[in-house]
Amino acid sequence: MNHIESIAVPTMNIREKTLLRVDNVWKVRGSNVVLKGVDLTVREGEALCLLGPSGAGKSTLLRCMNAIEMADRGVVYVDDVPIGCREKNGHFYRLNERELSHQRAGIGMVFQNFNLFPHMSVLQNIINAPMRVRGLRKADAVEQAHALLASVGLADKANHYPRHLSGGQQQRVAIARALAMDPQIMLFDEPTSALDPHLTHEVLDVIRSLRERGMTMVIVTHEIPFARDLGGAVAVMADGFIIEEGPASTVLTKPVHERTRAFLAHAL
Amino acid sequence: MVASSTLLDMEFGDRARAAPRMLSPGNGGRWIAIGLIGLAVAWVVYQILVNPGFQWPVVADFMLDPTVLEGVGMTIKLTILVMMIGMVIGVPIAVMNVSQSRLLKLCGGAFIWFFRGVPPLVQLVFWYNLASLFPDLMLGIPFGGPKFFSVSSTDAISSFGAAMLGLGLVEAAYMAEIVRGGLVAVDPGQVEASKALGHGPFQTLRMVILPQAMKVIIPPTGNQFIGALKFTSLASVVALGELMHSVELVYSNNFQIVPLLIVAALWYVIMVSILTVGQHFLERHYSRGFRQKTMGAGA
Numbered sequence: 001m002n003h004i005e006s007i008a009v010p011t012m013n014i015r016e017k018t019l020l021r022v023d024n025v026w027k028v029r030g031s032n033v034v035l036k037g038v039d040l041t042v043r044e045g046e047a048l049c050l051l052g053p054s055g056a057g058k059s060t061l062l063r064c065m066n067a068i069e070m071a072d073r074g075v076v077y078v079d080d081v082p083i084g085c086r087e088k089n090g091h092f093y094r095l096n097e098r099e100l101s102h103q104r105a106g107i108g109m110v111f112q113n114f115n116l117f118p119h120m121s122v123l124q125n126i127i128n129a130p131m132r133v134r135g136l137r138k139a140d141a142v143e144q145a146h147a148l149l150a151s152v153g154l155a156d157k158a159n160h161y162p163r164h165l166s167g168g169q170q171q172r173v174a175i176a177r178a179l180a181m182d183p184q185i186m187l188f189d190e191p192t193s194a195l196d197p198h199l200t201h202e203v204l205d206v207i208r209s210l211r212e213r214g215m216t217m218v219i220v221t222h223e224i225p226f227a228r229d230l231g232g233a234v235a236v237m238a239d240g241f242i243i244e245e246g247p248a249s250t251v252l253t254k255p256v257h258e259r260t261r262a263f264l265a266h267a268l
Numbered sequence: 269m270v271a272s273s274t275l276l277d278m279e280f281g282d283r284a285r286a287a288p289r290m291l292s293p294g295n296g297g298r299w300i301a302i303g304l305i306g307l308a309v310a311w312v313v314y315q316i317l318v319n320p321g322f323q324w325p326v327v328a329d330f331m332l333d334p335t336v337l338e339g340v341g342m343t344i345k346l347t348i349l350v351m352m353i354g355m356v357i358g359v360p361i362a363v364m365n366v367s368q369s370r371l372l373k374l375c376g377g378a379f380i381w382f383f384r385g386v387p388p389l390v391q392l393v394f395w396y397n398l399a400s401l402f403p404d405l406m407l408g409i410p411f412g413g414p415k416f417f418s419v420s421s422t423d424a425i426s427s428f429g430a431a432m433l434g435l436g437l438v439e440a441a442y443m444a445e446i447v448r449g450g451l452v453a454v455d456p457g458q459v460e461a462s463k464a465l466g467h468g469p470f471q472t473l474r475m476v477i478l479p480q481a482m483k484v485i486i487p488p489t490g491n492q493f494i495g496a497l498k499f500t501s502l503a504s505v506v507a508l509g510e511l512m513h514s515v516e517l518v519y520s521n522n523f524q525i526v527p528l529l530i531v532a533a534l535w536y537v538i539m540v541s542i543l544t545v546g547q548h549f550l551e552r553h554y555s556r557g558f559r560q561k562t563m564g565a566g567a
């Protein structure tokens with residue numbers, strides 16, 4: 001028993017490494033302050049669910065993490081690299097789109113509406129970016145794509161076009177497409193919100209299996225039972241703030257903050 | 269209709285038989301319309317066959333006349349060049365117009381405002397007479413700086429050059445608007461997905477936005493192509509030997525005006541028909557993934 005634990009220790013140390021750090025991020029949209037100085041850290045191999053009522057700023061925060069939207073103030077770091085900007089003499093300067101694209105390649109993102117490319121087959125959707133961005137050879141990219149499709153249970157759909165797949169299948173393809181870039185971290189923006197209720201489990205099962213394989217993830221979701229089952233960390237947002245965070249088991253069963261309690265009571 | 273009603277009677281019997289049937293109403297008006305249209309068609313055919321003014325033998329003689337064929341060739345060449353200029357300039361102008369930069373938007377907007385606003389006939393004659401504004405075209409530093417290269421305008425801008433520029437720039441302005449319509453029709457989520465995968469801005473445009481915009485761009489572009497083909501006849505005013513100018517040359521010699529205009533009309537119709545077929549196949553190609561029954565090769 002002692003022996004096993006001593007082997008487990010180095011693994012635990014690696015997992016203490018902070019992979020994502022959100023440092024005092026502010027975002028203004030019109031006259032509305034969407035993010036009000038958000039701080040957040042996600043360690044390597046950790047899965048964090050972002051919960052909270054609509055309009056709390058969850059999706060905006062997630063979109064700042066790969067600079068699909070730029071924070072107005074504050075910096076997001078992935079693996080200690082500032083995202084969307086460059087530090088020079090204590091100042092931060094924006095990167096241009098070209099430089100940004102290199103950073104985004106290592107951050108996988110899955111959207112509420114899947115956003116598969118409708119003019120490409122499932123296979124083309126998956127191999128395009130690895131070939132064009134990573135410079136993978138076609139044979140290798142195809143092999144990888146088939147493996148990924150098999151892992152999300154869609155081995156037979158490679159040559160279909162997205163519109164012939166169900167929502168759950170499309171979202172699983174979208175996950176495979178993001179994974180094909182071998183990302184350091186995966187961002188999920190309400191991955192099941194556009195799905196029929198009886199299809200959500202298809203997608204949630206895939207996310208669960210990613211967690212088991214140690215993928216670092218941030219998941220914006222309304223599925224509170226899923227957040228609990230996933231057993232990772234949870235951060236609850238309201239009105240542009242993170243009002244409560246911690247292990248799912250604690251936050252979801254014994255919430256400290258009044259608004260968390262209200263939100264959970266309402267959502268369940 | 270008959271087949272389905274017997275099927276119902278056979279399988280479901282009395283209950284189906286009792287349900288009222290939908291009959292088509294009598295349509296007397298249709299027969300009157302068919303009669304009137306038939307009469308009009310008959311009159312036109314009669315005129316075509318009997319009226320000596322049509323001079324069908326002359327038409328037949330000149331259909332394959334070398335001057336006319338040269339004109340056809342020039343019309344095709346000019347149409348293709350005009351459309352190429354239209355797309356090569358129009359696509360960047362459209363991209364400028366949907367960009368975030370106000371400066372680029374302003375430049376693109378000004379281009380479209382000017383070249384769409386001035387009639388092509390005016391522009392043709394203008395480019396043809398550019399020499400009176402700038403006797404020499406040169407490359408160098410403006411406002412009295414050194415000149416690296418200089419050519420006289422009358423040499424540089426031939427009839428063909430004037431036609432190409434005049435019609436090409438007008439075409440570019442229209443194409444820019446068509447392409448812009450296609451670009452804004454693409455779901456913004458597609459751009460986000462492409463960015464999130466690490467595609468650069470140019471890759472996003474080429475691999476994600478344009479292929480999807482094509483579905484919207486192709487049908488009006490086919491229309492523009494057909495329009496450009498006919499607009500090349502305007503170039504006859506700057507004495508360019510395209511189809512219209514060729515038949516003008518012929519009928520100013522032999523005074524067979526109507527038969528030669530028929531020759532021109534027939535050639536235009538033939539070329540437009542070919543373009544229409546081409547457009548059909550292009551549209552089919554670019555609706556990949558959007559059509560109801562499309563399945564991948566292995567499906």
